[in-house]
Amino acid sequence: MKNIYLPVSGKIEEIIPQGRDVSLFRVRTQMPLDHAPGQFFMVSVWGAGEVPISVASLSGEDNTVELCIRRAGLVTGAIHSLKAGDPLWLRGPYGNGFPLDVSRGRDIVVVAGGIGMAPLRPLIKWFMKKPEDVGQVTLLYGARTPDEIVFREEMEDWKERGINVLLTVDRADEGWKGHVGLVTGLWQEVHSDLKRATAYICGPEVMIKAAMGELFLFGMPEERIITTLEAHMKCGVGKCGHCYAGPRYICTDGPVFSYREIKNYSLLLSR
Ligand SMILES: Cc1cc2nc3c(=O)[nH]c(=O)nc-3n(C[C@H](O)[C@H](O)[C@H](O)COP(=O)(O)OP(=O)(O)OC[C@H]3O[C@@H](n4cnc5c(N)ncnc54)[C@H](O)[C@@H]3O)c2cc1C
Ligand code: FES
Incomplete structure (x- = not known):
């Protein structure tokens, strides 16, 4: 066995x-x-x-x-x-991975904070590999400081390949000429119709909550607001109960959930 x-x-x-x-x-x-x-x-x-x-x-x-x-x-x-x-x-x-059926033929908004860029990087690579499947892809990425931006050089290549990359930091240094402030302060620079687009979000919990709530208010349907959740995990395969949250195991039911799936379980977003 x-x-x-x-x-x-x-x-x-x-x-x-x-x-x-x-x-x-x-x-x-x-x-x-x-x-x-x-x-x-x-x-x-x-x-x-x-x-x-x-x-x-x-x-x-x-x-x-x-x-x-x-x-x-x-x-x-x-x-x-x-x-x-x-x-x-x-x-x-x-884990389940990001649903891709909800993105077909639509503009994409990827919202990332800090190390939350890690799981979203292969998603962006996937969209670059299949440009015919999606519309405009916009990345909103926030880091605490410019030296905490991950994949910075790679993002230049993403820009050249058509991704609309918008960066912001909480605290600028002398060399920083870009945005300063929360990643959710960048919505005005997204040129897609948010009611018709799909969003994929990963980052600190406070950012996830704000981004999901605001996208919903902009009219994006709940099932197209997608995020990943974190938990302390031991087994990773639904056996130990460590990642139990509300009615779900984050390791096997997630870690990817839509806003529709989690909005009524505040526990999932307040661990
Ligand atoms: C599905 C999933 C995917 C992840 N992907 C990544 C990734 O790609 N890159 C990455 O760097 N990290 C990722 N993490 C987080 C990573 O698993 C934790 O940072 C790691 O478990 C910390 O272990 P440690 O022994 O180094 O720290 P510890 O000594 O266990 O803890 C150090 C500090 O980190 C906190 N911490 C530990 N685990 C978590 C957690 N899961 N969530 C929030 N805080 C935690 C502890 O409370 C403590 O304050 C992911 C977590 C999950 C659940
Ligand atoms: S980590 Fe053991 S049940 Fe999810």
Whole structure:
């Protein structure tokens, strides 16, 4: 019988710093791991523990998966102490991933805050790969400071490939010429009809709540306002109950939910 808790071994191929306390880990696995934007892996380091981390890359043919990880505590700190060539263990992918049927033929608004850009990066790559499937894609991304912006160089390439990239920071430094303020202060620069568009949101809970509420007030239907939720997870597969929230397990019913699914369960947005 297959042991669902047995991770597969991977080897860190490259570590690319992405701003303060965040790095992109490219991990080569023994076998191809088919995953979709919005899904996550349980990632472990021997002797330290296991944490849920979103896939930050598109499924490819080269047996690699990219994980964008912020140093938060014990396990993520242990991951950050590793070097290229070191082993990293993965279980998954788990979770439902972003629904793509709600985006077909529509303009897309991607709203990201901080490390919340990680699960949205493969979604943007997917839309760039399938431009005929969607209309204008606009990214609204907010970071606390300019040096906390992740994938900054990549975003230049996204702009060249037609994505409307709008950046803002909470606190500017001397070199910053862009917006200062909340990501939800950028709506006026979105040229899409929000009633007809689809939104994908990931970031700090306070940002998610504000963005969902405002998009709803702008007339975007509840089922097209999509977000991902976080929880402390242990098993990742619906067995331990750690991520139980309201009537749902975030690991198996989510981590992606529509506003329609969660609006009546304030618990899901107040963990
Ligand atoms: C589905 C999912 C996908 C995620 N994807 C990513 C990702 O792509 N990149 C990334 O950097 N992080 C991601 N996280 C968050 C990551 O799992 C936590 O930062 C990690 O578990 C912290 O573990 P630690 O041992 O390093 O920190 P700990 O020593 O356990 O804790 C350090 C601090 O972080 C807080 N914390 C721990 N876990 C969480 C959590 N799940 N949510 C909120 N606060 C937490 C603790 O309360 C404590 O204050 C994701 C979480 C989930 C549930
Ligand atoms: S993490 Fe164990 S039930 Fe979700």
